[in-house]
Amino acid sequence: MTKVLLSxxxxxxxxxxxxxxxxxxxxxxxxxxxxxxxxxxxxAMHAVRRLLVEAQSERTGIQLWPVELAWPCSKLEYxxxxxxxxxxxxxxxxxxxAFGDLFLQDIRNYRERQLxxxxxxxxxxxxxxxxxxxxxxxxxAGVKAKIxxxxxxxxAKSFAGHEHDLQLLQALPxxxxxxxxNGEFHTFVYDAPVFSGxxxxxxGEVIERDGFAFADLVPx
Numbered sequence: 001m002t003k004v005l006l007s008x009x010x011x012x013x014x015x016x017x018x019x020x021x022x023x024x025x026x027x028x029x030x031x032x033x034x035x036x037x038x039x040x041x042x043x044a045m046h047a048v049r050r051l052l053v054e055a056q057s058e059r060t061g062i063q064l065w066p067v068e069l070a071w072p073c074s075k076l077e078y079x080x081x082x083x084x085x086x087x088x089x090x091x092x093x094x095x096x097x098a099f100g101d102l103f104l105q106d107i108r109n110y111r112e113r114q115l116x117x118x119x120x121x122x123x124x125x126x127x128x129x130x131x132x133x134x135x136x137x138x139x140x141a142g143v144k145a146k147i148x149x150x151x152x153x154x155x156a157k158s159f160a161g162h163e164h165d166l167q168l169l170q171a172l173p174x175x176x177x178x179x180x181x182n183g184e185f186h187t188f189v190y191d192a193p194v195f196s197g198x199x200x201x202x203x204g205e206v207i208e209r210d211g212f213a214f215a216d217l218v219p220x
Contacts, residue, residue, distance in 0.1 A: 001026060001027070001028050002026055002027050002028065002095055002096055003028050003030045003092075003093050003094045003095060003096070004021060004027055004028065004029050004030060004094065004095075004096045004097070004098050004123065005029075005030060005031050005032075005033055005065070005085075005089045005094050005096070005097045005098070005120075006018055006021070006029050006031070006032050006033065006062075006097075006098045007033050007097065007098065007099045007100065008032035008033055008034045008053075008056075008064075009034070009043065009045075009046055009100070009186070010034065010043050010046055010048045010052070010053050010056060010187075010188050010189065011046060011100075011145065011148075011186055011187040011188060011189060012138055012143055012145040012164060012179070012187045012189050013100035013101075013102065013126060013179060013181075014032075014100045014189070015138075015143055015145075015189040015192040015194055016100070016126060016134065016137075016138050016143060017098055017099070017100040017125050017126050018060065018062075018194045019141070019143075019192065019193050019194050020125045020126065021098060021123075021125055022194060029062055029098070030062070030063075030092070030093075030094055031062060031063050031064070031065045031089075031094070032056075032057055032060070032062050032063070032064050032065065033065045033067065033085060033097075034053055034064060034065070034066055034067065035066075035067045035069050035078075035081075036050060036053075036066050036067065036068055036069065037069060037071045037073075038068040038069060038070060038071070039070070039071045040071065044069055044071075044073075045149065045186060046148050046149055046186045046187075046188065047148055047149055047214045047216070048148055048188045048217060049216075049217065049218075049219070050066070051219055052188065052199060052201065052217060052219055055199045055219070056189065056195070056199065058196075059194075059195035059196045059197060059199065060194050060195060060196075061196065065085065065088075067081050067082070067085060068081070069081065079114065082114065083118075086115065086118040086120055087118075089118075089120060090118060090119045090120060094120065095119070095120060095121060096120060096121040096122070096123050097111075097115060097120050097121070097122055097123065098122075098123040098124070098125060099111055099122065099123070099124055100125075100126055101124055101126070101127060101181075102126055102127065102128070102129065102131055102134070102179060102181045103127070103128055103131075103181060104181060104182075108122075108124060108127070131177050131178045131179040131181060132169070132178045134178075134179060135164070135169060135178040135179055136166075136169075139164075139165060139166065141192075141193055142191065142192065142193055143189060143191070143192045143193070144163070144164075144189065144190055144191040144192070144198070145163070145164040145187040145188060145189045145190065146161060146162070146163055146164065146187060146188055146190065146201070146203065146215070146217060147159050147160055147161060147162050147163075147164060147168075147185050147186070147187055147215065148160070148161075148186055148187060148188045148214065148215050148217060149185060149186040149212055149213070149214050149215075150184070150185045150212060150213045150214075151183055151184050151185065151211065151212055152208065152211055152212060152213050153211060154173075154176060154182075154183075154184040154185075155172060155173055155176050155184050155185060156173070157206075157208065157213035159171075159172075159185060159213075160206045160213040160214065160215040161203035161206055161215030161217075164187050188201070188217055190217075199219070200219065200220035201217045201218060201219055201220060202217070202218050202220055203215050203216075203217060203218075204216040204217065204218040
């Protein structure tokens, strides 16, 4: 049995990665790894409240490994924190780290370099799955997500807080990846086949900062 640490952003690609991993009988996902902006107490980049990620962890039945990052966080500091996590994983018998990356080769190369010499093997379960197909497969399987962060220079900022659904796919401007893999948007999953039950949230205030629009998801 391979014990796996899953990189968990709180978004749909992470949830689908977990769904696929759970279909492999020789794999046990031992922990979810999430980086937090410790000043804001939210997921780095996605800006999702920590409480909601903890609710995801509870519903998957998998323990959460939070990584606290200062804001702003230098690349050196980030890599130091991740090195500590890798050491912990190896000490606990974990032998692989899974990522929800889809097609960005430079990101994959970076992850592979960072894991060299750690004793941990990188896994990419959703790698090169066509993103339109994957989006539709996720929706058909019951993955429900809201857009929490939008790069305002790409899709319209009005998409912040929108459901990641078929209506969204039809409304996305040309050239925008259906999964937001180029950083166009990020999501929060509030229901999925890997959850024991849904997480009740509502869309709160939408704010603009540093070229991004953030929708605050409020737990109910």
